[in-house]
Amino acid sequence: MARGGGELIREHMSGKFIIPREELMHPGHSACPGCGEPIAMRLLLKALGPRTVMNVPAGCCAVIPGVWPRYSLKIPLIDHAFECTGATSSGIRAALDAKGMNDITVVGWAGDGGTVDIGLQSLSGAIDRGTDFLYVMYDNEAYMNTGSQCSGSTPWGAWTTTTPGGNEISHRTGKKRILEMLVENGISYAATVNIAFPEDLIKRAQIAQSIRGPKFLHILSPCPSGWKMDPSKTVEVAKLATQTGMFPLYEYRDSQYQFTEEIKDRKPVEEYLRLQRRFRHLSPTQISEIQNLVDNRLRELDARMEASRK
Amino acid sequence: MIDALTANQAAAIAAKLARIEVAAVYPITPQTTISEMMAEMVSRGELDARFMLMESEHSAMSALIGASYVGARTFTATSSHGLALMHEVLMWASGVRRPIVMPVAARTIGGPWNIWGEHMDVITERDVGWMQFYCENNQEVLDTVLMAYKVSEDPSVMLPAMVVIDGFILTHTVDAVSVPEQHLVDEYLPSFNPDPVLNIDDPRRFGGLIMPDWWTEFRYRIALDMEGAKKRIQEADAEFGKIFGRNYGGLVENYRTDDADVVLVIAGSAAGTAKEVVDHLRDEGLRVGVARMRVFRPFPSEEIAELNSKDVIGVFDRSYTFGDGGAMFNEVRSAMHGSDNIIKNYVGGLGGRDVTAAHIEWIFRNMLDILDNGLDRKIEWVGLRDGSGRW
Ligand SMILES: Cc1ncc(C[n+]2csc(CCOP(=O)(O)OP(=O)(O)O)c2C)c(N)n1
Numbered sequence A: 001m002a003r004g005g006g007e008l009i010r011e012h013m014s015g016k017f018i019i020p021r022e023e024l025m026h027p028g029h030s031a032c033p034g035c036g037e038p039i040a041m042r043l044l045l046k047a048l049g050p051r052t053v054m055n056v057p058a059g060c061c062a063v064i065p066g067v068w069p070r071y072s073l074k075i076p077l078i079d080h081a082f083e084c085t086g087a088t089s090s091g092i093r094a095a096l097d098a099k100g101m102n103d104i105t106v107v108g109w110a111g112d113g114g115t116v117d118i119g120l121q122s123l124s125g126a127i128d129r130g131t132d133f134l135y136v137m138y139d140n141e142a143y144m145n146t147g148s149q150c151s152g153s154t155p156w157g158a159w160t161t162t163t164p165g166g167n168e169i170s171h172r173t174g175k176k177r178i179l180e181m182l183v184e185n186g187i188s189y190a191a192t193v194n195i196a197f198p199e200d201l202i203k204r205a206q207i208a209q210s211i212r213g214p215k216f217l218h219i220l221s222p223c224p225s226g227w228k229m230d231p232s233k234t235v236e237v238a239k240l241a242t243q244t245g246m247f248p249l250y251e252y253r254d255s256q257y258q259f260t261e262e263i264k265d266r267k268p269v270e271e272y273l274r275l276q277r278r279f280r281h282l283s284p285t286q287i288s289e290i291q292n293l294v295d296n297r298l299r300e301l302d303a304r305m306e307a308s309r310k
Numbered sequence B: 001m002i003d004a005l006t007a008n009q010a011a012a013i014a015a016k017l018a019r020i021e022v023a024a025v026y027p028i029t030p031q032t033t034i035s036e037m038m039a040e041m042v043s044r045g046e047l048d049a050r051f052m053l054m055e056s057e058h059s060a061m062s063a064l065i066g067a068s069y070v071g072a073r074t075f076t077a078t079s080s081h082g083l084a085l086m087h088e089v090l091m092w093a094s095g096v097r098r099p100i101v102m103p104v105a106a107r108t109i110g111g112p113w114n115i116w117g118e119h120m121d122v123i124t125e126r127d128v129g130w131m132q133f134y135c136e137n138n139q140e141v142l143d144t145v146l147m148a149y150k151v152s153e154d155p156s157v158m159l160p161a162m163v164v165i166d167g168f169i170l171t172h173t174v175d176a177v178s179v180p181e182q183h184l185v186d187e188y189l190p191s192f193n194p195d196p197v198l199n200i201d202d203p204r205r206f207g208g209l210i211m212p213d214w215w216t217e218f219r220y221r222i223a224l225d226m227e228g229a230k231k232r233i234q235e236a237d238a239e240f241g242k243i244f245g246r247n248y249g250g251l252v253e254n255y256r257t258d259d260a261d262v263v264l265v266i267a268g269s270a271a272g273t274a275k276e277v278v279d280h281l282r283d284e285g286l287r288v289g290v291a292r293m294r295v296f297r298p299f300p301s302e303e304i305a306e307l308n309s310k311d312v313i314g315v316f317d318r319s320y321t322f323g324d325g326g327a328m329f330n331e332v333r334s335a336m337h338g339s340d341n342i343i344k345n346y347v348g349g350l351g352g353r354d355v356t357a358a359h360i361e362w363i364f365r366n367m368l369d370i371l372d373n374g375l376d377r378k379i380e381w382v383g384l385r386d387g388s389g390r391w
């Protein structure tokens, strides 16, 4: 049973917080070496506990839990079509409620393409219906399961197989701001989290679990094969994403935005970019363009937080 | 109790009598009044179901698949473009064995736009692993929704079912319908208790990745169970007759076919017209009959093969699939393969055009003419404005 939000937050603030020991993800999954997704899954399930059911669309998330009849998770899991994660969660929730099983946490777990592009309509509908569930988007910043095609969550300048030059006309605006879109849609709680900050990930997941209504977690999840990086550097790269401001950690709760991981001594984006060959083609000018984008984005986020506190 | 009901009202009442637990709806003509009536029943407290407003038919079907795993009896209704949009998840529903029941107000699919009745939407979905029941009248709609749950949820079947209602002709036309008493429905249709079911204490994965080493076996199981559903449908129909005093002849309803020389195979509301015409031609001493295709999936191969002894078979398609004749025609012809009778395809009643008694009478006289003079042509579009339509 989820604990109350207030109690949880006090516990987290007291500094005693530890990562739960119970393992709900077991060996035998079929992720690539260095994949961020199983790290994210393992942490999330530790946070939520065993009274959790999950539904997943197409994507690496449909492959990683194992190939029938093998299965590496210790929670019930439903696989479904690509664009209907939100709707499927709504249906599971409705039936659990009809059967009086209100204490079970329903999680929709989907990739970035399955969320910000093809699954956006369904997610928006689930928020509109007020479905009591947690939607988790693990973000590897492209359609990875089909071989690294550009998605609406691919950062500006990144190489993918459909943006071979890095900066294609068709993807000029960079990453869609999914969290802010969902806030405007009426979501109850939303946060960005990062596998390189596991305590924070667990805190945000548990806070989300304690709140009724539709909740959203956006997890950065490096993909060594798609990002063309050393698979032993997954956590290092993920950490740099936040330390450089490429992937700031913040939440939306009680109508307010706030940073959840203050970035002190922000590092230049180049430190993050140079570890990944998907950014290898970038010229110094383009790298400083990305630095500008990040600076602007953080200023804009600051302003948004300021405004939400008024 | 006898009520004056449209087929859509009958479908909504049937859902209530079936004690559905989760419904997910999205509007489309001519289905919408089913959802509207259910919304009213829920808001008046007469229907104790979770009633979800969806953002698309694709989402409606996806939500029901999720709900069905938890063990809820689920319901939606759609039509036309809505059914087409569901295509992908229709295959999911049957592939992962969810016994969802869905009335479909059968209608054209654009473009150009046309909101009226024909069977193109449902015929297009004949290959997705759903059972398909075609109803002749409003009473049959109510009764078939109940029967469909009974068959779908049978542990040996576990496949979803469409209950096909001719758009406008039935969906929006009032007819006398006997509404069964709840306690009799409860006796006929026990609650839904699937096994396995989504359960925290027995964490399983449903619908996960299957490799080539097992996929064929999974598909084979569906094929076997679809085949087995034929018997379940006959049993469900017979048991329905025992409890409620009316039934429908299983998969194919033969009407005055025993001594007939020529038989018209036809589905949906037009079968009612065809039966009237048969009565009238019989008065003239003409040996004609109707085989009403009540169930198109599973396909009633045995029942159709029993018509092998008839000299001339006509098959009426209320849709056209641009093959070697219409879809029903082709399947009937293939079930009769090897017999030496003559089979002809009649196509008509498209986009809301009436199938009149005059059309049907023309068809029967044409078949009798073939009996004497041999096949004139394989495919005949009936009731075209300029009288052409033959090749
Ligand atoms: C309707 C539909 N279109 C396309 C696909 C093909 N497809 C399967 S997985 C996938 C990529 C998923 O990308 P994302 O959601 O980002 O998850 P990832 O694979 O990166 O983990 C695509 C395009 C599909 N399964 N269904």
Ligand SMILES: [Mg+2]
Binding pocket: A111, A112, A113, A139, A140, A141, A142, A143, A144, A145, A151
């Ligand atoms: Mg992805």
